Amino acid sequence: MYHNVSIKKEMLLIYSNIGKCLFLLAMISFFIPKAHAIRCENNGGPSYITIPSITVFRELPADSIIYSKKTVVDVRCWNDVAGTSTENLYIYLNYQKLSISSGDASIGITTGSGSTSWLQNNSMTKLDVNLSVNGCGKPAECGTYKEQKSIPITVVIKKTSPASSGVGKLPARLISISNLGLLTIDGQGGLNNNDPNFKLSLSGLSDVRYSACTSNVTVSPEYIDFGNISAKSQPGQELGNKKFSIIETRSCVGDTPNSYGVSIFLNPMTGTLSDDKLTLIPTDNNSVGIKVRDNTDGSALSFKEWHNLTKKGNVGSTREYTAILMQNKDELLKGTFSASAVIMMKYD
DSSP states (O other), X not given: OHHHHHHHHHHHHHHHHHHHHHHHHHHHHHHSOOOOOEEEEEOSSOSEEEOOOEEEOTTSOTTEEEEEEEEEEEEEEEEXXXXXXXXXXXEEETTTOOOOOSSSEEEEXXXXXXOEEEOOTTOOEEEEEEXXXXXXXXXXXXXXXXXXXXXXXXXEEEEOSOOOOSOOSSOOBSSSOSOEEEEEEEETTBOOOSSOOOEEEEEOGGGEEEOSEEXXXXXXXXXXXXXXXXXXXXXXXXXXXXXXXXXXXXXXXXXXXXXXXXXXXXXXXXXEEOTTSOOEEOTTOTTEEEEEEETTTOOBOOTTSEEEEEOXXXXXXXXXXXXXXXXXXXXXXXXXXXOEEEEEEEEX
């Protein structure tokens, strides 16, 4: 009987010791930080991108791309923890979790998949790039073979605020910070804080600003009437011409008025274009066609292409053009005709 009692006491003692050991192990595992296995170092690519000075006009609609630059994240990666298996690579965006913008602009990257991931204020985004790094079996093997990885990306900035008319009181920043840790590369387990991996940063963000100028483009006259015309002996001959002007004026508050240029785009609203985009053919009379000549240099102005109107450094402009009516067929069709185009404008 005493023997049985002795056995019970030993069993209780053993259970108690196991409990203490388990508790100590649990405490130890709680205070030991998790080991992150992936390490990536720069393999010669850029580690920072400087954003140039960008003037953004308030008339631009939301989601307009105001900056785009292609680059390649070129790194060498390896697994530095023994006993690990193959691990996927990830891009971590805004890894410092900074507040970037108050709603005027967004920064993102486009990867090989074609989709764009946008950075979030005060938050880090994890992006799978469909690449992996082999594991490491023994400690002596870790880091002996570094795998080269190339990730083509496009850094983009878009205006997110809605279009507004008029000018601002002063040029204002679209992005609230000057420098940004755009991305870093790491594995599934998160960031390797003890031994930092490759990072790509942006600088010059404070130079992305609203312009305190606005431009207005008008056409004079708005309507061109060729009057009565007579047929020529063969196609390709001029039937008549009329001059007109395209005028760009600008209003600025607290900004340099000659800090940008303006280009125009003639977009047909009615009628069809010739193959060379130089002749607008009325839908209701294809026996004639309309060409536009730039009187500044005598060149033909193509439709559906951008052309400079005001060079940077000038404060507005008035440019003279000539609309030329051409015979398009052997015989002219009698009656009236009409064709129209809208003039689109962009800032340079």
